[in-house]
Amino acid sequence: MEQKDQMLRLLKYKRMLLQFKSMGLSKIFSNNLSDAMDVSASLVRRDFAHFDITGNRRGGYTINDVLKRLNGLLGDQRLHEAVLVGCGNLGRALLNHDFIKEGFRLTAAFDINPPEAEINRIPVYPMEVLKNYVMQHHILVGILAVPFAAAAHTRDMMEQAGLRGILNFAPMDLRSNSPCRVHNVNIGLEIENLFFLIQQDEQKKIE
Amino acid sequence: MEQKDQMLRLLKYKRMLLQFKSMGLSKIFSNNLSDAMDVSASLVRRDFAHFDITGNRRGGYTINDVLKRLNGLLGDQRLHEAVLVGCGNLGRALLNHDFIKEGFRLTAAFDINPPEAEINRIPVYPMEVLKNYVMQHHILVGILAVPFAAAAHTRDMMEQAGLRGILNFAPMDLRSNSPCRVHNVNIGLEIENLFFLIQQDEQKKIE
């Protein structure tokens, strides 16, 4: 978990600040961000200080300045590119979703058996050409959306293709190995966790 | 984050043990679980001890015993039921996915403007009847899969309908209020986070 949480917070600060900015604000207090997100004002200031984001001891932080600094920290602002592997239901849904606003786009999709030549104008290729495509286009990140049974094998292929990061939607936690980061999004696990927590809430109410 | 992580670990232990069991094992060491998951052996033993799951100082833990205890802890084993709100691309994909193996099923879907009467045999109703349905069927958990602009409003409707937990897929973090838990799954944020971490990896390599 280390500083991964902090990075996620930086991304959230950025999004939140863009929202405040679009509402016409130009200054912001650590307190405002604390209210708008689930973060203490102390932590906002600490995060900012840690990355040399400074404010004014009377007037708070200048949104534009903070955004400038965050953009610098969060890396190149060109549109990021990623590929998708697995064109089942979930894969198709992701292909049909427009992620431009979120800073990246899917440039190609892959499937052992491409159901169509393209989906939402994104070309669909057979798995065999994944490696070539990834290397030629210098793609770093891929979304894995294949069924349980194919997950582990697909992960290996994606890593061998040279991808450095994988967002895994298959219902099986995949491990992260050194050259390739894997983040798991396990929908079933999240739902079961919710059920469990709610059940506990009920029990507490009774006690 | 508190003990939420611990609960997630319990769910993962369960899944992992089921896998080991299906492979024919009947005994397991804390070390095995440590190897198979991203958890130290120490933590496995601590988690188990914390929930009175005991093993044998020579032969490790009996998988069936642990599973029995975990099932008790993780709550009723009847199939959990949830509803889905928002039948766009992502919503449809979720409706077409079979979550039975993961312990729950979607019993109904809702949309301001139902595109079809049913999807994958799951009925789709207009939003107006959400509250009635949730109350009549004692549904506790809902998946939110509407666009950004509708997210906050939809969340309110779901809470007012009586749902106690929401899994939010809209690209906007929603806050958790006391009677209703909200867990956010922000795909865009996850991807951006991956890009950022990878970029940092590169920089470290250069240094």
Added chain:
DNA sequence: TAGATTGTTAATCGATTAACAATC
């Protein structure tokens, strides 16, 4: 018995918070 693994304690670690002096 000798060896291996659990169960448990104290130590460590890192992240978060509280508090307040500095200062705009």
Added chain:
DNA sequence: TAGATTGTTAATCGATTAACAATC
């Protein structure tokens, strides 16, 4: 000036780990 907010320090908190005695 008086008041408010940052920047920063030390205190707190909780989760994880290391280590080892108990014991099968």
